Amino acid sequence: MRRISILGSTGSIGRSTLTVADAYPDRFEIVALAAGANVDAAFEQAQRWKPRLVSIASEKNADLLRTRLRQAGLSEIEVVHGNKGAVKVATLPEADFVVSAIVGVAGLEATYEAVKAGKTVGVANKECLVAAGELITAEARKQGKPLLPIDSEHNAVHQCLRGGRMNEVERVWLTASGGPFLNTPRSEFKNITVEQALNHPTWKMGKRITIDSATLMNKGFEVIEACRLFHIPPSRVDVLVHPQSTIHSMVEFIDGSILAQVSVTDMRLPILYALTYPERIQSDMRFDVGNLRHLDFCPPDMNKFPCLRLAYEAAKVGGAKTVALNAADEVAVAAFLEGAIRFDEIPGIIEETVAASNSRELESIAQVLDADRAARRYAQEKVQKSAEPRATSV
């Protein structure tokens, strides 16, 4: 029986984790949940799973949730809130596995504390590895506990790595769908609408990650995540565009053998893998190999998609540069979604912000959060400067 705490239980990965747990009631017990702002969803999850502990973002919502649970006869469920609440969920002594799926830097501290408390952590929160990956992976190594990637690419890499030892790895190949603008000429990038950018060809995801997929910044983040998770330099992580997203990633070994992982595009699969590792258990998520017909590949175009290049550059330096990369991207993507900047202005905002950030190593989550705030402020100023000329020209 694996006893699971979920950080981000009402988000997409959190809900998928509960679906997986639901399918194997004799294997998984949900002991704690950290939800976002949605009290209704948090209440329903608490009622269904009866965890020992539920955390919710605001104090007001915590009071509301406490009342509703008491009315439902579930007053034994403890309700906490805020970052402290999430840390309590992450470090609950009864939990042995923590799913880190709070979106954004809000999940950093809780995830770090989970690792520090010796939990096995399944990582779905990109920021954990992009912004604070050096700290978190160092702590995981110290604890001797695995960090299990819950996203299709790194999960695929994790599986392929079982075919050899870490010192036998030549290269990691992350596949990329290429996003909706793979075949759009660069000259048309200035006219890309929010609606077009939100129309991802293979995965249904949140808005920011969908835009990040369209700019290939998402793949850039994944390059950084791969470097952190698997302790390899960015020069040994490559990206291959593969529109069908059938091969989720590959590992090339020093003898010339390459292992590739194939499966349906369903997040429940990497979640199940992480929750049961090192075992595998039966699922109904079957990829129809017999109906496989064509797979296509091409190299990524870094001129057309400068975000990928920016990510490689930041990855080489690490520290505050990757924090700035993530923070500036979040600000720029939000500005694009609000109509404040054009699609083709996203990379420039990020490039300037990363260039302006210092390149110091970060020694604590507090320092990461400081660097994050500074980069956000800087990027926000750049967004305003980009938006102004247009506002006056109207």
Next chain:
Amino acid sequence: MRRISILGSTGSIGRSTLTVADAYPDRFEIVALAAGANVDAAFEQAQRWKPRLVSIASEKNADLLRTRLRQAGLSEIEVVHGNKGAVKVATLPEADFVVSAIVGVAGLEATYEAVKAGKTVGVANKECLVAAGELITAEARKQGKPLLPIDSEHNAVHQCLRGGRMNEVERVWLTASGGPFLNTPRSEFKNITVEQALNHPTWKMGKRITIDSATLMNKGFEVIEACRLFHIPPSRVDVLVHPQSTIHSMVEFIDGSILAQVSVTDMRLPILYALTYPERIQSDMRFDVGNLRHLDFCPPDMNKFPCLRLAYEAAKVGGAKTVALNAADEVAVAAFLEGAIRFDEIPGIIEETVAASNSRELESIAQVLDADRAARRYAQEKVQKSAEPRATSV
């Protein structure tokens, strides 16, 4: 330092093994060689590698080789001959790894004795697993030593299997190039010439295996080999046609994840893998992932290629049926190569021979060899009957 005996040193796999050994002189020592009929090649190999022991097929050639080695100042190399000689090479106490690459049933006894002597055996000899696989794998399990497949498909499967446990395997997918007649209509099969059939699209191999690739019998043998090597029933081994032969095979796990192995089509790669397992070492055999463009797949057509169906049917019964399958195929292919029968007559000869064979289990290599001889006689008669009407009609 791995001390290697090679059964079939002057054949294609034997020579590739020596090329691999040559590239890593500090890792591999050649301690014994069993050659075929080619005295010149055997002499050159003995001179180059200075093994303790060389075996050659005939007594006459052994005398010749002994004389030449003495003249070259190498009289310390012991020369033996025949099946007994090959067994001596296979069981030499100094050897810890035996490469089984004698073509045909001639390699059976030596391979079996190598396994029995507790050697780690790299298997390139198809007959070992098709005709005597049950005996050989049972003995390997008893000895607790791995049988390492030296052919691209099973070697690929072996690598993919590292991603899980044997009881977590749902299915093995063997890929097949489809051979030169993948897109030839069945109605034209009767006109296929020897030259056309010998023109394999992706691999350069011996004549029999090239014809077996054209009929898909080679893939049928590989299904049987997979069943024996990995202890799974034929119902869980599938074939997928993949003309580029880039993915060498795949393993589907019970959780829905599939691992696939990709590499250049170079036999030195599976040889190196087997010789260094469980380690991997650096090689220059690089597959250019960055230049990957298209991969195509389709299901095999068992009506057009009845040999594959015959192999599945024989695999279900095992024992003397798979011995008959192999023996009849060898006879039928030889008859086709000599112009005695047409390409489309090959499956009929095999089907009749397998049907006529009994389905008893075989308990010794001697029984395997008896069943093999009986099937060959039967198939030879069928060939003559097929050839007669045409001879009279000319």
